[in-house]
Amino acid sequence: MTAMKAQVYRGAQQLCFEDIDPPALEAGDVLIRVVATGIAPQDINHCAATVGEWPRIFGREIVGTIAECGEAVQGWTKGQRVALRSRVPCLQCDDCINERFSACRGYRSQITTAGLIPSGGGFAEFVRVPQYLVDRGGLWAIPSSVSWEQALFLDPVQRCLGAIARADLKPGQLVWILGAGSLGSILTLILNRFGIRTVITDMSPDRLDRARDLNAGTVIPSVYDDLHTKIQSFTNSKGADAAIITIPTQHCLHHAIDGTRRGGKLILLCDDPFDRMQSIDPCLFSRRELSLSAGFTLAVRQRHLAEELICDRRLPLEQTISHRYSLEDLPIAIDRASAEVTDTVKLVVYPQVE
Ligand SMILES: [Zn+2]
Structure with a gap:
């Protein structure tokens, strides 16, 4: 060759x-x-x-x-x-x-x-x-019924399924997705497919427009300094049950901590370095019984489910x-x-x- x-x-x-x-x-x-x-x-x-x-x-x-x-x-x-x-x-x-x-x-x-x-x-x-x-x-x-572009999502769908598994969701719970980029959008589609409520936030109006087109549950611009209060008011002061962070910024992490309910779960679906991080008080996690976990690994248990979802024309x-x-x-x-x-x-x- x-x-x-x-x-x-x-x-x-x-x-x-x-x-x-x-x-x-x-x-x-x-x-x-x-x-x-x-x-x-x-x-x-x-x-x-x-x-x-x-x-x-x-x-x-x-x-x-x-x-x-x-x-x-x-x-x-x-x-x-x-x-x-x-x-x-x-x-x-x-x-x-x-x-x-x-x-x-x-x-x-x-x-x-x-x-x-x-x-x-x-x-x-x-x-x-x-x-x-x-x-x-x-x-x-x-499979012959699956297009090239649909099949392209095998790897990211499997990653997103791993993050969703870590959130350990129960019926009726609400997931806050931070970032309406590729992973945030894929998460939105999958969670919608599973019948789980979502709210998605991002800085970019164009990304949020696209999220609306994908029927994302609720779309909120994240330009606000009080983003977490918007989530709190949206959830009647309860907070989201889980927050999945797809953009490694201090802004996202701090708001996710403040906008998630007591006992809620924060999942990092990113493996790149965070921007200019300042220290976070670990007591925030213990006082409010929050858990933080990394869900970026290509999840093994979700391998076959990822294939099924790729073949699912409703996604x-x-x-x-x-x-x-x-x-x-x-x-x-x-x-x-x-x-x-x-x-x-x-x-x-x-x-x-x-
Ligand atoms: Zn091994």
């Missing part, structure tokens, strides 16, 4: 559109011709920041066709349509047995790659799925796509999504250059 196009990360805010060699396969690996890649919140933050070493190629929400199978691969054939899970735990180690999946060595170290330092690789024309992922459910055969995930870009224009997409108040929700890149 000749060279392929890729967007190579070469330091903060330096994406270079380059010709590189396609990744070489080992016997148990599968090569994917990438049809589309969803831009995840981590991709946006990683491209804008200084992340470890480079060169590397980001992009972890990938759909495509199998271009080649290593000679030891069984059960997969060239031409099949697949969606990829970026990370999969081994389910055998001590951490997995104790359900600390994100601590699993395989979960942390094994990821799809377009070559260079493995980092997802979806911002390139071809990616290699290592044998570890092929053997453990990293590939999902897309219009592709309606969260606000912008589509060619691979060459990825830096424009990242810039647009990085703005302090952005109109972007879900962004998708189409890597094939032809």
